[in-house]
Each structure stands twice: as C-alpha cells, then as structure tokens.
C-alpha cells in the first residue's frame with residue numbers, strides 16, 4: 001500500500017500541491033482526475049521521485065520511498081515519450097528499461113507491438129509519429145514488472161481505435177498480472193469502465209477519493225418544478241442548480257433517496273464525467289454562453 005501524507009510542492013514559491021492525502025491500495029485501477037493545471041502530473045512526479053516535495057511523506061508498505069531505490073523500483077511513471085533517448089531504437093530502449101527495472105516482459109511487448117503494428121526492430125523513437133511514440137511508451141508501461149504503474153495522459157495523440165486497443169490491453173494484462181494502475185486523464189467517459197476508484201484533485205489537494213460504484217450511486221440529477229425540487233432537496237446543498245423559467249435542475253451527491261419523489265419531479269443518475277464536471281465546476285462557470 002502506498003500512503004501519501006501532507007504532500008506539498010511549490011514551484012518558485014507558487015504552491016501547486018497543498019497537502020495531498022491519499023492511500024493507494026495494491027492491485028486496483030484508479031483514475032486521477034482534475035481540471036487543467038491542478039497538479040496531477042506534479043503529484044505523479046513527486047510520488048515517483050521525479051520531483052522533490054516541499055513537505056510530506058510517502059511510504060510504500062510502511063517504508064519511505066524517498067531516496068529508497070528498492071521502493072522506487074516498484075513504482076513506474078509513464079509520462080512524456082520525449083523523455084526517452086530519441087535516437088534509441090525501440091529494442092534498445094526496452095533493454096535499457098529491463099536493465100533499470102529487471103523482469104521486463106519482452107513476450108508481451110512483442111505481442112502488443114504486433115497488435116499495434118509497431119516494428120520494434122526497426123523503429124527509432126524520433127522517427128515515430130506522435131501517436132506511435134505514445135504507443136511505444138504505453139507498451140513499455142504495460143511490460144515493466146512494477147507493482148504501481150502511473151500513467152500520465154496515456155492516450156495522448158492516439159486515434160480512437162488505438163485508444164480502445166490500449167484499454168483492452170491494460171485490462172488483459174491486469175487480469176493476467178494484477179497490479180495497481182493510476183491513470184491521470186481527461187477522457188473520463190472512456191476510462192470510466194476500467195476504474196475501481198477515483199481521486200479528484202482540487203486546489204492542490206485530493207478533494208474526493210471514492211469507488212466509482214459508490215460515487216455513481218450518490219450522484220443524482222433532480223429536476224422538475226422549482227418549488228417541488230426545493231422541497232424534495234430540503235436540507236441538502238446541491239453541487240449546482242440550474243433554473244429555466246419555473247423549472248429547476250439540481251445536481252447533487254447527497255440526495256436523501258429514501259424520501260418519496262413528488263409527482264412531476266424526475267430523479268436520474270449521473271455518469272462519472274457529469275459528476276466530475278459538476279464537482280469541479282467553478283462558481284458561475286458555464287452559466288453564460
């Protein structure tokens with residue numbers, strides 16, 4: 001288990017992470033969600049020792065990961081493919097990753113390369129298109145032996161077919177060899193079916209950490225005549241209310257569902273993306289077009 005406590009990070013005196021608390025369990029698939037610039041990449045870099053926190057602790061199975069090579073070898077961050085040596089042939093790159101982490105799954109890499117039509121023997125990273133650089137990068141991430149794999153925007157530049165292939169490949173490798181994946185992405189609907197849990201970041205912290213199932217049970221859209229909706233939601237502060245004429249639509253995570261629904265009022269679920277949008281919407285944002 002990875003335990004992240006009180007993590008703060010400043011860049012040139014500007015606070016980016018302001019007290020991140022999170023527990024990452026073994027063998028689960030997490031989504032790391034948050035608005036642009038909220039600090040997702042920074043957090044992943046801090047966890048995997050690519051950036052130094054200003055304060056806080058991170059322990060893996062009770063042992064600090066800072067300056068601990070053994071612990072760091074169990075964590076892998078897939079981020080920008082440009083961080084690899086661009087002149088390296090892919091085969092050489094795989095060997096290099098194998099030397100660093102040991103136990104690289106060459107058979108799986110070759111299988112995935114065939115599926116994605118990527119020639120590992122010939123290709124040099126520099127000569128690949130943006131999408132294929134990402135494909136090379138995700139193949140490496142799926143084949144490293146690490147227990148905790150952090151994927152920062154793993155499908156950037158991939159076409160829809162390749163994105164689907166990647167999600168399938170991730171699930172297949174997870175079924176074969178369960179380990180933890182933490183996926184930072186904005187394509188919430190696409191990954192929703194993959195995730196066990198989500199972390200939502202706001203203001204440099206984790207504002208919501210919950211299983212997808214529990215969240216989807218809580219998220220509700222209540223709409224109907226304003227007076228009836230307000231009466232139904234008594235004592236609840238919705239995430240957002242939208243009024244149109246005499247009608248009111250309220251988005252909430254706290255509806256007391258035991259209450260009988262008044263005639264004329266509808267109660268619907270919210271998918272993960274809607275939930276995220278309502279949860280992270282800033283006051284007034286999107287109200288005017």
Ligand SMILES: Nc1ncnc2c1ncn2[C@@H]1O[C@H](COP(=O)(O)OP(=O)(O)OP(=O)(O)O)[C@@H](O)[C@H]1O
Nearest residue numbers: 011012016034035036037038039040041042043186
């Ligand atoms: N190396 C750096 N030097 C200075 N500021 C940085 C650095 N890296 C990130 N930042 C700043 O930290 C903040 C968080 O950036 P980060 O990339 O972690 O956000 P993010 O949630 O991953 O964003 P996005 O979803 O847009 O990719 C931003 O304001 C960014 O400008």
